[in-house]
Every structure is written in C-alpha cells, then in structure tokens.
Amino acid sequence: MIKYDSVTKIFGVGKEAVTALDNINFTIKKGEIVVFLGPSGCGKTTTMRLTNKLDTITRGSISINGESIAEINEVKLRQRMGYVIQEIGLFPNKTIAQNIAVVPRLLGWPRHKINNRVDELLHMTNLEPGLYRNRYPAELSGGQQQRVGVARGLAADPEIMLMDEPFGAIDPINREQIQDEFLRVQSKIKKTIAFVSHDIHEAIKMGDKIALFDNGKLIQYDVPEVILTRPKNKFVADFVGADRALKVLGLMRVSEVTNFKPQNIIAGTDNAQTAHKFLEENDFRYGIVVDNNKPLGYVTLKNLKYENGLVIDVVENYPHFEEKSSSLRDVLSYMLMHTLMTFCVVDDNGDFIGTVSYNDIQRAVKKSYSDEAEKDWKEV
Amino acid sequence: MSTLKFIMEHNQRVLHLSLEHIGIVGLSLIIATIIGVPLGIMITKYKNLAKPVLNTANVLMTIPSIALFGIMLPVLAMVNLGLGKVPAIIALVLYSQLPIIRNTYTAIKNVPPAVVDAGKGMGMNRWQLLKEIEIPISIPLILAGLRTAAVMNIGIAAIASYIGAGGLGVLIQQGINRVYPEMILSGAILVSLLAIIVDGGMGLFEYLVTPKGIKIQRKLVQWESSLKN
Incomplete structure (x- = not known):
C-alpha cells in the first residue's frame, strides 16, 4: 500500500519556484495497478519519482505500508521497488542475465538462486532463457528489450513496481501484446503498481484505478469506468475524449x-x-x-x-x-x-x-x- | 643503410636509451592516469569544478615543452631536482592531463541518462553506479585519451633529453652537436617507431578491454548507418 498524504513538490526557489505537485492525496491499495495519467508536465512522473526518492518531497509525506519513506534509506527503499522506465535503460555492457540479476546481486542473493530467478523471469516474459541469457541488449529488438526491462524490475520480487511509461517506446502492435502479457503476469503476482502513462487507452486497459493529473493537481481518482462515464469536469471529459462511449465499450464484456x-x-x-x-x-x-x-x-x-x-x-x-x-x-x-x-x-x-x-x-x-x-x- | 649500421654497432646503448625512454613515458602515463581519471570523474559530479579544471589543463598544454622545462628549472632547483628525470616526468604528467581529463569527463557525461536513471532507481549507490555502469561504458573513450597522451609524450620525452632526462632524445641531441647524421636519424626513427608501436598497442588494448556488449552495440550502429548510405 502506498499512501500519498498532502504531497507537494516545488522545484526551484524564490521567483523561479515552480509548483510541480500541489497537495496530492490518494492511496494505492495492495495488489492494484494505479495509472498516473495526464498531459506532459502534469506532475504524474514527479509523483512517481518522489515515491522512490529520485526527487525529494517539499511538503507532505508518502508512506509504504504505514512507514514513511522519509525514515527509509534511499538505496534500501529503491531496492524494495521494481523500477521500469520508457527509455528502458538496460546496461549495454551487461548481458541480459546480468541486467536482470542487478538488484538480487545488490541484495546479496546466492548465485544459484539468482540464476534460477533469471530463467524464471525470462520464461515469464516469453524470452527463451537458453537463447537470450547471454546476449547483450544491443542484440534485442525494442519489444524484447522492454520485456527484459520489466523482468529486471521484477527480479527481486519487490512488493511495489514503479513503471514510467514502460511500453511507450514500443510500436503499437508489440505494445498491445506486451500489455496483455504483463496483465497476465500481474494477475498471478499481484504487485502494487504505480504506472505512469499519457495514453488514455493504455490507462483504461492497464489500470484498476486511474489518477488523472493536470497542472500539478490530482483532478480525479477512480476506476476507469467512472472516469469515462462520470468525468468530474470538462478537463477530464476532454482528456478521455469524445469517443468515451466507445472506450466504455472496450471495458464491457459480451x-x-x-x-x-x-x-x-x-x-x-x-x-x-x-x-x-x-x-x-x-x-x-x-x-x-x-x-x-x-x-x-x-x-x-x-x-x-x-x-x-x-x-x-x-x-x-x-x-x-x-x-x-x-x-x-x-x-x-x-x-x-x-x-x-x-x-x-x-x-x-x-x-x-x-x-x-x-x-x-x-x-x-x-x-x-x-x-x-x-x-x-x-x-x- | 648507414643508420641501420649505427644502430647495430651501438645496440647496447640504443637499447638502454630506448628502455629509458619507455620508462619515462610509461611512469609518467601511470601517474597521469592516477591523477587524471579520478579528476575527470570528479568534475562530472561536482559540476562547478569542471570549467576551471578543464581550463587549467588546457593552459598547461599550450605551454611549449621547452619553455615548461625552463620554468620548472628554478623551482625544482630549490629541492635540487632541477635537471634529470624528475622534471621530465612532472612535465609529461602535466601535458597528459588535458587528453585524459577531457576524455574521461566527456565519456562519463555521455553515458545515456536513462541508463544512469535506471541504475539509480534500482538502488545502486554512487560507487556501484560508477564501477558497474559508468566506467565500463566509458572505457573506450578514456583509453583513447590515454592513447593520445602516450603518443604525445613519446615526442615530448625526446626533448627532455635537453634537461638530462636521457632517452632516445640523447641520440638526436648529441648527433646534432657532433654533426653526425646517422646518429640523429637513428634517434629520430626510433622515436617515431616507438610512437607508432605504442599507438597500435594501445589501440589493441582498447579493443580488448572494451566490454563485449559495447562492441556489439557499436558494430550494429555502424551497420545501420551503412545501410542508410
């Protein structure tokens, strides 16, 4: 569970100060995917970066299972959270297996346990271990690289995943597929996930809930059906689009x-x-x-x-x-x-x-x- | 032919001078690396230091070598080290700083931000990030700086014979004094040869220690751009 309590973030000081986040309050329940949605510069990525202390909070607090992150060492905190980003950021000098093994190694797992975990994750993300274990990132396609990125985030079996537009750089056909795969995996592993996206379709598909940001404020926080059918104001209605009836249909089953x-x-x-x-x-x-x-x-x-x-x-x-x-x-x-x-x-x-x-x-x-x-x- | 004959006849002395030359350049390169690489890395982390450090290294490099020896002479003479190998090595270390610091700085700066962000976000501390990610990715460019410094120093070391440092410059210097063309030429040819061999050797070393993943990445980029042309 991640609780955001009156979270405010101001970049810069004095006249140059910019309020990136203004008094944000919400809670991500255990096992849920919450999509942070909004136009660029709305504060969604900042919210995520505050969560693992890549940026420091100005006012308010974030707590994980009741423990304030201010009390937790930043390196320890980050090792507890899987981190997946749009640019993937695989380490080009390390093999796929070494990339996935980074956090378990930092945590000092024994070697055989790391090896088993790497193979397990490669299977889970539909990459044949024998074929990919010893390859280098440059030898993989964008879609495969992002699968490795996700596997790397999951490596130490963290309770929480932070995913910053993880499928944003992948072509639409592969994106659909990798989203489906990820949802299938998530239905088994039930991680608590903060998922940043600017794509309403992705948000509806991936999110158990959607947190819609605009201009540093949290505008609406609810399940996708409610966001689509009962937008809180004109911004939300415009953002979800005139075709929101069709989007609701995408959520409903025969x-x-x-x-x-x-x-x-x-x-x-x-x-x-x-x-x-x-x-x-x-x-x-x-x-x-x-x-x-x-x-x-x-x-x-x-x-x-x-x-x-x-x-x-x-x-x-x-x-x-x-x-x-x-x-x-x-x-x-x-x-x-x-x-x-x-x-x-x-x-x-x-x-x-x-x-x-x-x-x-x-x-x-x-x-x-x-x-x-x-x-x-x-x-x- | 007569130059070759000179070398053959004086092989003991030539070998001694060559080893001396290599010794001076090698030692100064090691010291320069120990100073320059950490300094180059440090100024990527403390950004306001970058400009003064790079500018200082730049100024040092613009001083002509013979002038630098002249400037150092009175200073080092105070501790009785005005002539000989010590001032030569100090000069070579100073000259090496620019290529080494600049290449290290550029290399670390050019590590893709996403890679650094991923490493940080996954919980690597500064040292782990440097050791496991930033330095391995930067290795080719850092070594290219060392290579430039080494080749340059072989040339400058030849001039250091004027302050009594020894090395292959001795052959050139004494040859000029005695108007002995074979001696001058053998010194000049051996210095050039040494520079070419060291350049090739460092190139090979650079290739060998570059991480395999980086080599593959580089090859693919080249291949892709050749497809476009």
Whole structure:
C-alpha cells in the first residue's frame, strides 16, 4: 500500500519556484495497478519519482505500508521497488542475465538462486532463457528489450513496481501484446503498481484505478469506468475524449449484455415452412438456427418463404461467433463490418449460450451514463 | 643503410636509451592516469569544478615543452631536482592531463541518462553506479585519451633529453652537436617507431578491454548507418 498524504513538490526557489505537485492525496491499495495519467508536465512522473526518492518531497509525506519513506534509506527503499522506465535503460555492457540479476546481486542473493530467478523471469516474459541469457541488449529488438526491462524490475520480487511509461517506446502492435502479457503476469503476482502513462487507452486497459493529473493537481481518482462515464469536469471529459462511449465499450464484456434466452430459436432439422410460420406468427424478422447446441447461422423470412426442404438448406452463416469475454467494442465493430444487428454468443466449447444485439449494447451504454453527471460538469 | 649500421654497432646503448625512454613515458602515463581519471570523474559530479579544471589543463598544454622545462628549472632547483628525470616526468604528467581529463569527463557525461536513471532507481549507490555502469561504458573513450597522451609524450620525452632526462632524445641531441647524421636519424626513427608501436598497442588494448556488449552495440550502429548510405 502506498499512501500519498498532502504531497507537494516545488522545484526551484524564490521567483523561479515552480509548483510541480500541489497537495496530492490518494492511496494505492495492495495488489492494484494505479495509472498516473495526464498531459506532459502534469506532475504524474514527479509523483512517481518522489515515491522512490529520485526527487525529494517539499511538503507532505508518502508512506509504504504505514512507514514513511522519509525514515527509509534511499538505496534500501529503491531496492524494495521494481523500477521500469520508457527509455528502458538496460546496461549495454551487461548481458541480459546480468541486467536482470542487478538488484538480487545488490541484495546479496546466492548465485544459484539468482540464476534460477533469471530463467524464471525470462520464461515469464516469453524470452527463451537458453537463447537470450547471454546476449547483450544491443542484440534485442525494442519489444524484447522492454520485456527484459520489466523482468529486471521484477527480479527481486519487490512488493511495489514503479513503471514510467514502460511500453511507450514500443510500436503499437508489440505494445498491445506486451500489455496483455504483463496483465497476465500481474494477475498471478499481484504487485502494487504505480504506472505512469499519457495514453488514455493504455490507462483504461492497464489500470484498476486511474489518477488523472493536470497542472500539478490530482483532478480525479477512480476506476476507469467512472472516469469515462462520470468525468468530474470538462478537463477530464476532454482528456478521455469524445469517443468515451466507445472506450466504455472496450471495458464491457459480451457476457454483461448477453440475452441468454432468445425466443427466435429454430432447429436446423425443422421444415422450412413450419419455421416460416413460427417466425411470422411471433413477428420475428429472422431466426437463429441451432443444432445440437451448436449455432449454425440465421434465416430470414425471405430465405424461408419459397423453400420446401429443411431449414438447414437455406441457413446463412455467421461470419463469426462471439465469446463471453470479448469486448463490446469488438462486437460493435463486427456489427458495423458485416451489417448484422445480432451475433451468437458461444462458450469455450463453441456451444450456443445466447445472443448479443445492437439494442442490448446501446441500452448498456445508456445505463452506464448517469444524466446528472453529464449535467454536473456542464455547469462547471 | 648507414643508420641501420649505427644502430647495430651501438645496440647496447640504443637499447638502454630506448628502455629509458619507455620508462619515462610509461611512469609518467601511470601517474597521469592516477591523477587524471579520478579528476575527470570528479568534475562530472561536482559540476562547478569542471570549467576551471578543464581550463587549467588546457593552459598547461599550450605551454611549449621547452619553455615548461625552463620554468620548472628554478623551482625544482630549490629541492635540487632541477635537471634529470624528475622534471621530465612532472612535465609529461602535466601535458597528459588535458587528453585524459577531457576524455574521461566527456565519456562519463555521455553515458545515456536513462541508463544512469535506471541504475539509480534500482538502488545502486554512487560507487556501484560508477564501477558497474559508468566506467565500463566509458572505457573506450578514456583509453583513447590515454592513447593520445602516450603518443604525445613519446615526442615530448625526446626533448627532455635537453634537461638530462636521457632517452632516445640523447641520440638526436648529441648527433646534432657532433654533426653526425646517422646518429640523429637513428634517434629520430626510433622515436617515431616507438610512437607508432605504442599507438597500435594501445589501440589493441582498447579493443580488448572494451566490454563485449559495447562492441556489439557499436558494430550494429555502424551497420545501420551503412545501410542508410
């Protein structure tokens, strides 16, 4: 747990004094990723650098598990925290293994324990130890270097990680991948993480909470959903962007809006005319064809009207089935691409479990925005 | 040919003078390194010292060697060391300071800030940072400074024979006095040869002690820039 209590940082003295941080109060709970978000110069990096005493605090205090960092020797303090930066900063004169081993070595771990830990971390970050252990940083791609950077930060199994735009220098495709990998690792190791970013997408994806800074002040501190749906003022609303409804969709999963009991289900072995009658009587424009619990596709009234055989002969295939864990953003994108209003949702075995429709998505988005909140910041 | 003959005939003396020359240059280089490298590192940490130190070294280097010997003579004569090897070595140490301090200073300054920040942020103390990161990364440039100093000092040491320091300069000096061209030439050729060999040797040493990771990095940078051209 990291507690920021009335933290103020002033650079310079007298007339040249600049207030970089103004009375910041918040707490990062154990095992949470908190993303420090904001435009450049907002104080997010300063907040992080105060945490490991790379800069010294002017007023207020920061405490870790109740112990003020002012009481802790700076070198000892830093060895307790993993540190990962955007420029990576691998030591070019050391091999990958030596780079990762730095902090364990400073802490005086026995050699075999260090070696095992290095291999474990290389595995964890998807780098084959046999291949990479003895290479030098210059021989690795940017993405691989940053994986090593993360591994190095994790080396001594610190309780706290400080990550300053750790994936900022990586190309977008690799960034997605390394973010996913990191989240997967984090779900197991549960570190307390202060994560600096200027990218709202990254913040939404990585953050359990987001601390939004502007001009040295902490503007809003909350979970991503609340930041997106209830921005506290115009700055926050502008920062999260006009497309924040779409960003909320990125956070919501198909399972949250799935209709588990759709009425317009037809069996593939049904007679086409019977099916046609069933749809017409119930005023459905189309039916979902399911066979043996597997979704086959859909049929419209038009498909069935002049068909005398079985439903299965005229079924139109879905280009794609949705999984429970897909994001609504992806589903909406498929709907737009294929001009379909409904998709089938399947479980891990590919069994049919329900449908997700455009209307369901729209309702969910509407629900997540409370009207008062919108009004609130318009008045400010 | 007659020069070669001179060297052959006086091989004992030539060998003695060569070793003396190497001795003077070698000893002064060692002393200069012991002073210059720490000084160069220190002025990266105490930034307001950088300018005065570098300027002083700069001024020292602009004094002509023969004039420096002249200036030191009365001073050192007070402790009865006005002539001989001691003033020669002191002069060579002073001359070496600029290339050594400047290269050390530049090398440490040029260590990427991100690397230093990472080291600090991970909990290295100043000394560990210097020993494990800053110096290994700076080694090639520091050694390049030593190499410049060594080659330069071989030339200046030849002049030091005028204050009785010995070395290969003796051959040149006595050759001039006696109007003995073979003697002058053998001194001149051997001094030049010594400079070339030391330059090559230091180059090799520099290559050998440069950390492997730095060499790979350098090679890749060269390769990339050659692709662009």
